[in-house]
Amino acid sequence: MADDLFKALADGTRRTILDELTEKSGQTLFEICARLSMKHGLGISRQAVSQHLAVLEAAGLVETRREGRYKFHDLNVAPLRHITERWLDPHTPTPEKDPS
Amino acid sequence: MADDLFKALADGTRRTILDELTEKSGQTLFEICARLSMKHGLGISRQAVSQHLAVLEAAGLVETRREGRYKFHDLNVAPLRHITERWLDPHTPTPEKDPS
DNA sequence: ACTATAGGCAAGTGCTTACTTGCCTATCAA
DNA sequence: TTGATAGGCAAGTAAGCACTTGCCTATAGT
Numbered sequence: 001m002a003d004d005l006f007k008a009l010a011d012g013t014r015r016t017i018l019d020e021l022t023e024k025s026g027q028t029l030f031e032i033c034a035r036l037s038m039k040h041g042l043g044i045s046r047q048a049v050s051q052h053l054a055v056l057e058a059a060g061l062v063e064t065r066r067e068g069r070y071k072f073h074d075l076n077v078a079p080l081r082h083i084t085e086r087w088l089d090p091h092t093p094t095p096e097k098d099p100s
Numbered sequence: 101m102a103d104d105l106f107k108a109l110a111d112g113t114r115r116t117i118l119d120e121l122t123e124k125s126g127q128t129l130f131e132i133c134a135r136l137s138m139k140h141g142l143g144i145s146r147q148a149v150s151q152h153l154a155v156l157e158a159a160g161l162v163e164t165r166r167e168g169r170y171k172f173h174d175l176n177v178a179p180l181r182h183i184t185e186r187w188l189d190p191h192t193p194t195p196e197k198d199p200s
Numbered sequence: 201a202c203t204a205t206a207g208g209c210a211a212g213t214g215c216t217t218a219c220t221t222g223c224c225t226a227t228c229a230a
Numbered sequence: 231t232t233g234a235t236a237g238g239c240a241a242g243t244a245a246g247c248a249c250t251t252g253c254c255t256a257t258a259g260t
Binding site for chain 4: 028029030046047050068069070071
């Protein structure tokens with residue numbers, strides 16, 4: 001749960017994708033590919049981006065909706081809100097389950 | 101910079117170490133090893149913990165001070181404070197440098 | 201001096217992961 | 231129906247990472 005979230009954030013390309021979705025939510029896979037290539041000079045294949053989006057979706061950071069042949073990707077920042085609380089607020093520690 | 105931080109947080113054992121340092125700051129390597137083993141049932145070698153601490157230190161999350169043959173590890177939560185701001189506050193996006 | 205304790209260094213191993221390549225399905229426009 | 235566009239699936243590769251093993255240094259107690 002928390003593991004998926006931190007693992008998703010561990011990759012720089014995925015964080016850049018979150019940046020792009022922050023700037024404009026509801027983008028398609030191809031739109032994200034184009035932006036990564038144009039704005040960030042990332043020479044990355046469509047499948048690689050697709051796999052990154054799957055990781056972000058598994059972490060709950062991205063939600064998708066299908067419309068015809070398009071699939072739109074929306075950002076969900078809710079999981080990000082309290083991920084650092086367990087260390088920033090020493091009064092109410094929320095120890096994680098031992099890593100499995 | 102931000103990459104080191106997120107990479108450091110990506111591992112569950114390292115997050116548990118941060119939990120332990122939150123509970124009691126200024127622990128030695130052996131003390132941390134003992135706690136991981138006792139409280140969390142982690143069968144992990146001293147060197148593994150040492151390497152985790154090095155990663156946390158590179159990320160700025162842990163600071164160390166030597167005293168005689170002891171080396172104490174202190175938690176520094178400052179880097180954690182604003183890591184999600186770039187996505188939580190859409191008005192002032194802080195786009196990361198392209199991943200190197 | 202000898203021994204125990206606290207820690208560091210470096211090479212090796214096996215699993216994970218980011219990425220590619222190739223092919224396949226589905227929707228829309230002509 | 232044909233062709234183009236948007237996306238998915240699966241196997242393979244190469245690099246990264248967590249962890250171990252073995253040995254070495256330094257401080258402290260006897």
